[in-house]
Amino acid sequence: MNFTKNIGLFIPCYVDQFYPKVAIATLELLEKLGCQVTYPMGQTCCGQPMANAGYERDTVATTKHFIRIFKDFDYVVAPSGSCVLHVKEHAPVIEGLEKEQSEIHDKIFELTEFMTDILKIENIKGNFPHRVGYHASCHGQRGLRLSASSELHQTPFNKAKQLMVNLEGLEWVELERKDECCGFGGTFAVSEEALSIQMGKDRLADHQAQNVEILTGGDMSCIMHLQGIAKRNGNPIQFKHIAEILNEAIS
Amino acid sequence: MSHPIQAAEFLQDQAKSKWHDETLWFVRDKRDKISKSVPEWENLRDLASQIKDNVLANLGVYLEEFEKNAKANNIHVHWAKDAEEHNEIVLGILKEKRCNAIVKSKSILTEECHLNPYLEKNGIEVVDTDLGERIVQFLNQAPSHIVLPAIHLKKRDISEIFHEKLHTEKGNEDPDYLTQAARIHLREKFLSAKVAITGVNFGVAETGEFVVCTNEGNADMGVHLADVHIACMGIEKIIPKRAHLGVFLRLLARSATGQSVTNYNSHFRSPSPGKEIHIVLVDNGRTAQLARPKFKNSLKCIRCGACMNTCPIYRRSGGFSYESTVPGPIGSILSPGIDLQKHSSLPFASTLCGSCTDVCPVKINIHEQLYEWRQEITKALPDRTKSLAMKIANGVFAVPFAYNLSGNMMRGALKILPDSITYSGLNTWGKQRDLPELPKESFKDWYKKNRK
Numbered sequence A: 001m002n003f004t005k006n007i008g009l010f011i012p013c014y015v016d017q018f019y020p021k022v023a024i025a026t027l028e029l030l031e032k033l034g035c036q037v038t039y040p041m042g043q044t045c046c047g048q049p050m051a052n053a054g055y056e057r058d059t060v061a062t063t064k065h066f067i068r069i070f071k072d073f074d075y076v077v078a079p080s081g082s083c084v085l086h087v088k089e090h091a092p093v094i095e096g097l098e099k100e101q102s103e104i105h106d107k108i109f110e111l112t113e114f115m116t117d118i119l120k121i122e123n124i125k126g127n128f129p130h131r132v133g134y135h136a137s138c139h140g141q142r143g144l145r146l147s148a149s150s151e152l153h154q155t156p157f158n159k160a161k162q163l164m165v166n167l168e169g170l171e172w173v174e175l176e177r178k179d180e181c182c183g184f185g186g187t188f189a190v191s192e193e194a195l196s197i198q199m200g201k202d203r204l205a206d207h208q209a210q211n212v213e214i215l216t217g218g219d220m221s222c223i224m225h226l227q228g229i230a231k232r233n234g235n236p237i238q239f240k241h242i243a244e245i246l247n248e249a250i251s
Numbered sequence B: 001m002s003h004p005i006q007a008a009e010f011l012q013d014q015a016k017s018k019w020h021d022e023t024l025w026f027v028r029d030k031r032d033k034i035s036k037s038v039p040e041w042e043n044l045r046d047l048a049s050q051i052k053d054n055v056l057a058n059l060g061v062y063l064e065e066f067e068k069n070a071k072a073n074n075i076h077v078h079w080a081k082d083a084e085e086h087n088e089i090v091l092g093i094l095k096e097k098r099c100n101a102i103v104k105s106k107s108i109l110t111e112e113c114h115l116n117p118y119l120e121k122n123g124i125e126v127v128d129t130d131l132g133e134r135i136v137q138f139l140n141q142a143p144s145h146i147v148l149p150a151i152h153l154k155k156r157d158i159s160e161i162f163h164e165k166l167h168t169e170k171g172n173e174d175p176d177y178l179t180q181a182a183r184i185h186l187r188e189k190f191l192s193a194k195v196a197i198t199g200v201n202f203g204v205a206e207t208g209e210f211v212v213c214t215n216e217g218n219a220d221m222g223v224h225l226a227d228v229h230i231a232c233m234g235i236e237k238i239i240p241k242r243a244h245l246g247v248f249l250r251l252l253a254r255s256a257t258g259q260s261v262t263n264y265n266s267h268f269r270s271p272s273p274g275k276e277i278h279i280v281l282v283d284n285g286r287t288a289q290l291a292r293p294k295f296k297n298s299l300k301c302i303r304c305g306a307c308m309n310t311c312p313i314y315r316r317s318g319g320f321s322y323e324s325t326v327p328g329p330i331g332s333i334l335s336p337g338i339d340l341q342k343h344s345s346l347p348f349a350s351t352l353c354g355s356c357t358d359v360c361p362v363k364i365n366i367h368e369q370l371y372e373w374r375q376e377i378t379k380a381l382p383d384r385t386k387s388l389a390m391k392i393a394n395g396v397f398a399v400p401f402a403y404n405l406s407g408n409m410m411r412g413a414l415k416i417l418p419d420s421i422t423y424s425g426l427n428t429w430g431k432q433r434d435l436p437e438l439p440k441e442s443f444k445d446w447y448k449k450n451r452k
């Protein structure tokens, strides 16, 4: 397939620093799918941690910078539901750039939704012989509606599952609580440390109870939190971003 | 004390907090299932939300219509601008009736106004007649949940309280036995009270009637045995038409407990011959909240408690950790409007996961309002939140913040710092979590080498 539009790759700052392999997997995956992808070098943090901590007003410069960097692309794609949601819903309105900003709101996508909704991929052919548990990160889940919410009365769907479920050898695990928060929550992870840890442990226990081998998801922030708790407690569960799974599966 | 401290305390008793989480999850799950048995569920939520929007936009009009019709039905209507006035009005009626013992059925509003201690101070015995409320009243506690007031207590706790207060057999935890004991105890109180107080779930402007929903029938029992019924109602409880009950009653019970309908939905329209009905319409900060565009639709709440049952924080920190009459997500957007300083940690007691918003039968955008309160609080209380900002700076977010200045410097620092510092008490992230292993190079560096 050849997709002739220009895609700007938006890599969340902590992914750039801590998880370059996730960014590489995202880039390679999109390239394998026939996309022209550019990573604009000048990009910085989108401002989400500040805004969620109550300092949205201090993210004007960051937001302005973000718009300038990405405004000329046809699409902006990021391996993070959380950062995409921030750009769409919580970035402060920038005077003088209203048009560019609202265009970005329409053309920015989280990786899996870009694949299912824009590239129109029904399912991916490939091989991934592992038992996989999916963590539905809340901002992607209830913010971007990447899958049906357990609270709502709606027809079930799950964009990540759609992409993974037909991989040869992959065992998709159904969890006891399929969309419960892991307790990361940005600032929450440190300001409500005790709760954050307990929530993370509870999430891990659900995956463990279903004998999950690899825990995956669309947001490395949640995975970083869960992985941090797992490692501290000697829990052998493995962690991968969904981009890594898909990229490995089709290579 | 702030929420994080209370929450950490609650989590100390691991077994109990796990039980609390699972018990409320069970209620949430029941709600999920029953809501999915109603094909038009999402339409009902839309409708309920729109009816309430209309109410809030025309509150004055509907309240006056309600007052006019209620008066025509021989109901005495009183207006209270705050908790103090509310309490004085109630006491005034009791004095006039020479009444020194009342029965009360669940009313969160009277909790909000701290009516019980006020009346007790004035020599009046107050008996809460909902089983759960009576239990917490025995313990001198406030309810920890707006629908399940004693949810923080286990059967054993209740057995002990009843043994002490009602002389039930020591160690007998059989729910039927305990309920029976409570019934006998409450019956006496019902028979001797001349005045009964209830809350109000819905006031119908069109007819001047009001509706009280209970599962135990205790509101009816109290009201029908007493000569005077005082109903305390927040001004936002108004609905325009009786037909709208067809929307709200279907949503309320299913959202609250997963039942298809509350056992008793009692309509009160006019007093029986020789009896009196008084209704006290209470503002107590509601018009102030109505004047805040970002927060006014928190007043659409029908107090079903679903946002508490679904909240992963509430389930693991308990109602008392919020230190406000209405706990949980809805409490966290109502309480800062009443006392910003006291409740400033509540909007931060959330991951903004959004489950509350999806579960809410009247579609209040709860998690978005939590986000908005954060913006207000950091502005209004810079000192209070400075420690929070410090925590962020000390925590994992040092990375994104430092990023703009120099990502590489930060990466370098993390590598050089000994574990003892990275994982010391200063670094909250690292207390119970490992930090990710640092890769050799950032993506940016990799990209420069491999793609340009």
Ligand code: SF4
Pocket (backbone or CB within 6 Å): B255, B300, B301, B302, B303, B304, B305, B306, B307, B308, B330, B356, B359, B360, B361, B362, B363, B364, B366
């Ligand atoms: S905010 Fe919504 S979910 Fe929460 S108690 Fe009120 S009506 Fe129920």
